[in-house]
Amino acid sequence: MNTSVIGLDIAKNIFHLYTLNADNKVIKKKLKRAQVLTFFANYPVSTIGIEACGSSHYWARELTKLGHEVMLLNAKFVKSFVVGNKNDFNDAQAIFDAVSRPNKRVVAIKTEVQQDMQLLHNLRQDLVKRRTAVVNQIRGALLERGIAIHKGVDQVRKQLPDILEDAENGLTALCRELIAEQAERLRELDKVIKEQDKRLGRLSQADALSRRMLDVPGVGPITATIVASDIGDGKGYTSSRDYAASLGLVPGQHSSGDKPRYLGISKRGNRYIRTNLIHGARAVVKNCAGKTDQLSRWLQSLVERRGFNKAAVALANKNARILWAMTTKNEAYQGAPA
Missing domain, CATH: 3.30.420.140 (YqgF/RNase H-like domain)
Structure with a gap:
């Protein structure tokens, strides 16, 4: 220094x-x-x-x-x-x-390439929020007319065409016209978000670190690119646990009088990365049943002892540590033995 x-x-x-x-x-x-x-x-x-x-x-x-x-x-x-x-x-x-x-x-000091990746993620997040707002607006407007649609973008996409075509559901002409305009706006946002997802896919293949990260179970193009843009060379963290802790994937602690007391995950740091890691881990845990590799057997045992959600967070923590090790050592994912 x-x-x-x-x-x-x-x-x-x-x-x-x-x-x-x-x-x-x-x-x-x-x-x-x-x-x-x-x-x-x-x-x-x-x-x-x-x-x-x-x-x-x-x-x-x-x-x-x-x-x-x-x-x-x-x-x-x-x-x-x-x-x-x-x-x-x-x-x-x-x-x-x-x-x-x-x-x-x-x-970690970010390069211009890493900031470009983050900019793309920020723009995509904004589009997703706007799409959620449009979906909620459609559901709320229809609920005021006595028509209920279940939560989720897919449910709105599936049911809305039939609702607009049903002449007997009591919707006025103006209401039908306005909701049709919102439906068109939803389709436009879906199209733009899909284009951003394709761009993220291309970025994950073009960047060497992101491409290596794709081999980790539960890590897709979105998670790989945002972690690569955030972690830098990984040397800002002294260990893999420090990186996992910076994302809030370790237990919070409230100890006193030499009596350790551990809480749920601390939820510190980058919420977006933590969410993507946990969602990716959920997909792996959901599909681990019946598999005999070491990772799947560990997850099956963990689900049995601790439940689905804690197993997903444990895998997200493990993945964060693996991604840090791959970054600092400049190595490919070795995987768990069969």
């Missing part, structure tokens, strides 16, 4: 810097956006702490190119170091104090 440490509070236009000189005298400096790279290009090589937030990965990449060591810190970790009221220089000082600690909560 470099002896010179800087806490840098980034923003849209005005950046605030906090550091100490050789005599331990506090130095505070305010920089305009256009001045940042020029200032650090002429500054001695340092360790720069930045809070992980909007545009932080861009600045981390640019400052790394100038020879500095950049550390992105978890915002929750930094907040506990803020002294006094919140202002920009106090935030920069908190970042300085946090990056100086030995036990830091760092975030």
